Amino acid sequence: MEPTREVLAGLVERVTFHSDESGFCVLRVKARGHRDLVTTVGHAAMISAGEWITASGVWINDRNHGLQFKAQFLKTSAPSSIDGIEKYLGSGMIRGIGPVYAKRLVRMFGKDVFDIIEATPERLREVEGIGPKRADKITSGWADQKAIREIMVFLHEHGVGTARAVRIFKTYGTDAVQVMSENPYRLARDIRGIGFRTADLIAEKLGIEKTAMIRVRAGISFALTEAMGDGHCGLPRADLIGLAGKLLEVPAPLIESALLEELAGETVTADQVAEADCIFLTGLYQAERGIAQHLGRVRAGPLPWPEIDAEKALPWVEQKTSLKLAPSQAEAIRLALKSKVMVITGGPGVGKTTIVNSILRILAAKRVKLLLCAPTGRAAKRMTEATGMDARTIHRLLEFDPKAVGFKRNEDN
Template sequence: MVIEGVIENIIYQNAENGYTVCSVISKGEEIACVGNLLGVHPGEDVEIEGEYITHHVYGRQLKITSFSKSMPKSTYGIERYLGSGVIKGIGQKTAKKIVDHFKMDTLNIIEHNPIMLANISGISKNKAIAIGEKYKMQYELRSVMIALAEYGITTNAAIKIHDMYQQNTMQIIKSNPYKLASDMHGIGFKRADEIAVKVGIEREDINRIKAGILFVLNEFSTNGHTYAPRDALFNQAYELLGVDITLLENALIEINIDKQVIIKTYDGQVAVFLRKLYYSELNIADKLLTLSYHNKQEPIEFENEIKQTQRELDITLVKEQQDAIKNALVNGVTVITGGPGTGKTTTINALIHMIKKKKEEFLLTAPTGRAAKRMSEATNEEAKTIHRLLEITYNKDANVKQYFNRDKDNPLETDILIVDEMSMIDVYLMEALLEALVTGQRIVLIGDIDQLPSVGAGNVLHDIIESKRVKVVKLVQIFRQASKSAIIRNAHRINKGEYPVSNEEGTDFFFMNRVIQDEVKNTIVDLITTRLPKKYGNLDNLKDIQVLAPMRKGVLGITELNKVLQQALNPPNDLKNEYEYRQIIFRTNDKVMQIKNNYNIPWKVYGMAGMPIDDGIGIYNGDCGVITDITSEKLIVTFDDYKVVEYEFNQLEELELAYAVTIHKSQGSEYAVVIIPVHSGPPMLLSRNLLYTAVTRAKQMVIIVGINETVNRMIDNNKQVERYTNLARHLQNIM
């Protein structure tokens, strides 16, 4: 079926993929059309090929399979086109004036002789010239969008590319599309390489090889490394590019000359760093040592003060806890590390009590919203995320889109900064945090060295401890009350390489043997939907129960588990709206997680009367919430801290379903009940510290479902994936 007509209205358009709902006037009939209409505007003439379908809500629609468009061919179309807002400065009233005056010659006048627009009242000469320039830019943008669509680049991406390169867009695309990979977020090397093939760039082109090496280096960073051994870098680059080693060596030399990398040799091994990562670790080391050189004098009355603190708080502190507090009060840098049940929270509370008595200022912070909330609940003091503490600011017009207001020129106002969940902090965030401190201030770093390292690049807590350059206090004693919990006892058993004890009378740690993967999956669904709510009536199966899986893919990966759990816990019905994005169905009442930092997305908190009582910007990786509504244009999420966020559909790449999450993503969180599927998989995804991290997320109950032999193999596998980092070396080498 082919129709010809004029675009009447754009009802909805997805800027990411071009999906459009619009009405078209064809032979006097208004036809609803749905599908990809890349960059169309009201008033434009279109020829659309498609087939009629019947939507259960919206009725008869033409589902588009292909289309072509041209500029308006009638005065009505021209007026609709100009009045649609496509050219900034022309609204509906101005569009009518222009078309009434110039009739069918309107577009020709705007393109070739825009100064004539000044003959119309309300349009100055400057405005007339500006309209002409904007029209030409819009015409050029339309051509670019159509051209880039052939390379699989979305409408939204094409606009961003054109905004960056302007009239040079197509010249850059054809001569060096690899610039897109370095300049544009969301267009990686592989997409640039596909474009390069289409425009005829040779496989051995130097720009391709340089871009490929930088892509591999960024992949190392994504996997947590701050550098790549040159041999490993070349091996992966060869697999990616398929070019001779000599070409790789020459390209690396050029990248080094361009100052995009730093190359060092350590113990005979050549290490290749992205420049920013090298200096981030160096800056961290330099600042930590600078702070550590300026210690306060040890308090003369400390013994009496610590005894008084214990009486006032009605607690007993063991020697390690007292040492931790004394060092935190005195040293520029103190690390306090320990597993669950070893008294870290009690130590922090006693430290805060003594800081207050000394009338000193302190700040509490943690890397994620959930970790900060836990810290606040445990101390009864305000704790902020690091991003909020450093007052992150977003500037869409600047080259550096986000930055921290708190830095060396505007440092934090405190005597002591206490940082929790240190194992989660990567090098970039640690560098920014230390940048906001000055000599004489003290920092206390608290974390569990045996947890998984940060998702981002670096192994900060581990490297600081390994360097032996700052004071470290290890809390090892498990306290009596904590030792009553099988969760805590088994966490320590796992950490020591011993097998957990489960299914005892009155225990909070269970193992359910299931050999077949589908049986594991079905048991998890049964536990969440039926058995746990039935036995423990006060459990909310959305908020209190969390599935933590070692991997993403496979029958027991989070992708498949989320589909199954969504169907079981939040099945579709006529009262729930839903939206499908990249094969994920988002539905009202779904549990979701933010999976990347978005520093500029606005949020509001509403009071009982439905009026906003707080607002701000920024939602961060790991924040969880529930979809509370889906409209024709937006998806609305209410997060656990009551922040309400409206997502455009093209932002849904930042969300995923969260009935099941990876163990890595659970860091810094606590759940009443944790269910862990353990079946089979590669050794790198079945390790001791992965299981340890999952178990220590639970407050009331752990249930492992799967194969006991696999659980034992995880505990036996203490070979953590090596991270190539340089912080410990910097700390040891700086004098």
């Protein structure tokens, strides 16, 4: 049974943690109906002590931190109490105001301070120590905060959860409302974690028709992405139109028109595969071609080990492993010993590990330096267990440098 969603409202007493990147925050809130401060976790583009929040979510009992309110939606608004206003202004959220100037502003203008900043900012200079430059800083800082609030309200009104709303704001900044209003399907293309279905729900709330060209164009990429989940890098044109029609519930001629626009915009790419006209997501198409080119480069040139007589090596490895190789396994090993690149595929239990172990034993006997790697740590561990040799992740083998966001090892070293 899912926990009941509740609404929590109150004043932020302390911001325990806030990530500028993701917007994730941990707040201590003086909430209505609660004697003690409530730990609230959620997402906010910006948050500071003194702000008033209205949150919708559920209560959870965290193993390490105890009872918390987990907010799915979190709306902030400027505080209305004198204490809250002073905390908010003194939090450093608005440029040009720290604790000292917060006290002076509240002492001078009381609860009208926000109206003064917005409507008659020239009056800020009535406060001791505030000159033209600081007044301008305060005014622009307040305008930024107001813009962020308006964007978050717009996103919430159109069904966007706070975590996603923060990602949208971080991506588009003050253009977020304009981008969403003009083409919400950009979200699926530009922001990781927001897919077509989410963008489609937002578009529906914005009143965008099912047959709108921006929807159908985005739907073509969506159909190809769905096919990618089934292992396809692309689809025959006819299959794509059929799948897109099924997913989008629009007629084929409309999809044909949208496909032509997507091809012209180079979002997708057309190519022939086995005499069939196929359509690919451009990024995936380029990646696949790049992989093919690199494989061609790697396989070119002489072998990195001396010539090995497979007819002598095969009986030798059978003796060493006490295993009788199947004809297909022996053929795979023969091919491997004269190839720089090889792909071994097959279901569980067909003998892939035996083939790999045999190849490694033969090469090790020839004193070839061997390096084993796998895409994940778990796969590397499994490879070590299966071969008895040290295996590493690809990232570790190529010495990934997080600062440079690249590898120290490449084709040159």
